[in-house]
Amino acid sequence: MGLGESSKDAGLAPSVGQGAGSAKRVRSDDQEGDERINREVKEETPEPDEHYVTFRSDVVGVQYYRGLVGKFEYVSLRRQPENQYDSSAVQVVNTSGIQVGHIPRAVAAKLAFLMDGKVISVEGRMVGQNLDGAKHFKLAIDVSIYGSPRHKETVMQELSWAVKPAPSPPTPSKGKGKGHVLGTGAEVHGSAGSGTGLPTAPVDEEMRRLLDGLKKIGEDEKHADSIMDSLTSDIDVSKLPLHPSPPGIQDGTLKTDLLPHQCQALQWMVSHEHPVLPSKVGEPPVQFWTRQEDKATKSTYWLNAATRSPQKETPLLGRGGIVADGMGLGKTLTVLSLILATKSATKEPSKATLIVCPLSVVSNWEKQIRDHVSLGKLSSYTYHGANREVTNATLHSYDVVITTYQTVASEAPAEVSGGIASSQTKKAKLSNGALFAGPWKRIVADEGHVLKNPRAKMTKAFAALAAERRWICTGTPIVNSPSDLGSLLTCLRLCAPLDKTDYFKALLLRPLRNGDPAAGKLLQALVGQILIRRTKDTKNAAGEPIVQLPPIEFFQVPVQLDEDTRLLYDEVLVTSQRRFQEALSGGQGGTANILSLLTRMRQLCLCQELVPQSFFDELRRKPTEPAGETMAISSMSDEQREGLVEKLRRYVADEEDCSICFLAPLRQPTITDCGHSYCHPCIDEWLNRDLNCPQCRHAITSASLLSLPAETSDFVEPDDNASAVKSAKITELVKYLELFDMGDKTLVFSQFTSFLDHVAATLKQRGILFCRFDGSMPGRKREEVIQTFQNPVTEKNVATNPRVMLISLKSGAVGLNLTTASNVFLCDPWWQSAIEAQAIDRVHRMGQKKPVRVFQLIAEDTIESRVLEIQKHKDALVAKAFEKTSKGSGGSNPQDKRRARFDELKALLLGSSVAEKS
């Protein structure tokens, strides 16, 4: 049972003494799904969550209820306004959802109104216990109150009665722990963490390093790699058992044999689809459940090693997990082999596996089925766009159904999608909501890190899908903070009750934040329990790499800006430096417009045509000259409005940073009448303080802001009218392309789609065949482009086969297999080397036959060479993340991120060393 269940239901649960039931029981989908729906948010918004106070109290009326609790067990405190004797009642409920008793009436009276107003959240941790079979009337409990830092002062006045000399935190024994958690050798020190918010005991050094590393995880995925590697370092994957009879060429199901690491993953996945509880006392826990013996009665019961909660009823186990292998290790074929290996199993509610993935990856799944699965062995259907007019029964008759996250989100029932019935939307009308009509045999979230935000509509929608077995494939299960894992766990419905947001927070996130080493160990144990991870560096039992890849070479190609461009570049640089100096000394305008100047400098490094003349006019305007009248969007002509929308769409496609919060992508992209883009919340807030555009000081009001309509934020058609322009980088690029062997294919990445337009024009002029790929292209078009490009060049097709693919750096890289190419050009370096690494991984992956060459075009004596230094510095930080105790850049909250970005700006513009900052 879960936290969301009523006390009435909870009271009906069997008490101690009733049968333990069978050791293997699997939860059904209907038992879940009480998530409240809020708005979709792209950015991680930290929860208001400061510890206010912890006080000792009692659970009373214990004799009337059946709930059992162990010492240090986390319990849930719930308001019970319908209680006929006391409308302020607060129930105490154990992890299994069974009521243990109430908080004393006098204490409840002081908490109820604050709980009802959602001003505070209240957690309890047992000090007393009732496992001993004795009759208890009351049990001691420590109650902790949390709330927003902003309200602390006011609320604490209401809670002054609770501030007595603090009790010792309910830390279990000081010595080493009791519970053996998992076969990883990790031990839980008593409970998962104090969860009280009180200072904790000194922690052991290794764990401290781990925790420091966790706090520093930034958006850079290399951080994620480091943290994942550290969390899985204890697990020896080389010795995982192989599947005894994997699908392959011999049994006629596959055209390709699995590699050994895939056979290991297959076996691991099969066993995680059929988890079995420990049959004896002393066996390692499964999803944290251990078997225990009640010494007094000699009967056995179950104890959850994470929550310390005991229960008599057989726990329900989730089925599935996370395949977190690094990029290009063949997760797709591994999942297909799982589907084949379990195809004959009967008694399923459905035979179909639903694959949910980003649109850009749909065609990869289709292709891999075509390439690797023998004809007729797996039936598949792509449920997307116009292909949605099929019945639920038809869908479930396929072995594989492929769809996108957006499709799932658009079909989610109203209660999942936050009250706005998705069925009302234009897109949803196309379909009959078949995805949610019945339980699937299995659901798989590919590139599943997109589910890291629990408040996003697509996360809620995926979590609400009914299925027997649930999987997530992602190379980066933790991107920003361990809370990402909580969201994935909710989607997987694994390791209950940690799959519930409030338990995950209470048992893991809060204690982790407080530096509790037991919580760090719990996290490690959790990872060991639910996740398999190997990387290109992983060695097999013989000490050899698990995949053999051709070598990769990196080249830096210096280019000189031509004289004209250099003059313009220097002009912008000098202005940026001056404005930054002004900002440092607290001058007007802050650093808000510096990012846009930086973007202009980066564009000048590519070609001057990317920067409009109006920018230079603004730059040269004397500060006293008026910046022009504000113009309401409503009074603009259609043409002017469309011009602005077009500009904004371009900013979005180029993933420009917001120059107020310094973060990308823009949240609710908004453009001013003067043509500058911001996150809507940022510019809205700015207008409370200042009625001038942060970038050009033009007068603005809320009427002169234009936001991008949701549907139009997608695809930006390449500009076929762009002309071939003078650009040192394009010249250099073409020089190489013309030198390469006709059989060699090349990927050209840039963050600026408008630059790719100019490259395209030159390639046309020089007769070099190319194609374009953009992450936001409509599905069919994208598929066509990839298929055409993946065709190797032969004598016959040399006149029509594209040798070059122009691809946008940020939106085009995820999940693509482009192994026909062996050259990669990175036209504009930026902060996150991990995004570039992901781009390179499209080519340097299984299936690559040739040595790979990566060329980085760097404009000499510009910010680009400094960007490289910053990249190097960031990577060094990552490497040191687990060894350092200082506060490096890239903290997990927005303030830290902004601070880090500010330091990087300083390093770029003024040449100070970012290394000094860390």
Ligand SMILES: Nc1ncnc2c1ncn2[C@@H]1O[C@H](COP(=O)(O)OP(=O)(O)OP(=O)(O)O)[C@@H](O)[C@H]1O
């Ligand atoms: N056993 C195999 N033998 C030969 N090629 C394989 C095998 N398994 C996978 N491949 C090929 O390796 C490439 C990478 O596989 P895949 O796209 O599944 O990787 P991935 O782990 O999903 O990567 P990403 O995380 O980037 O999506 C594909 O071209 C695939 O066809």
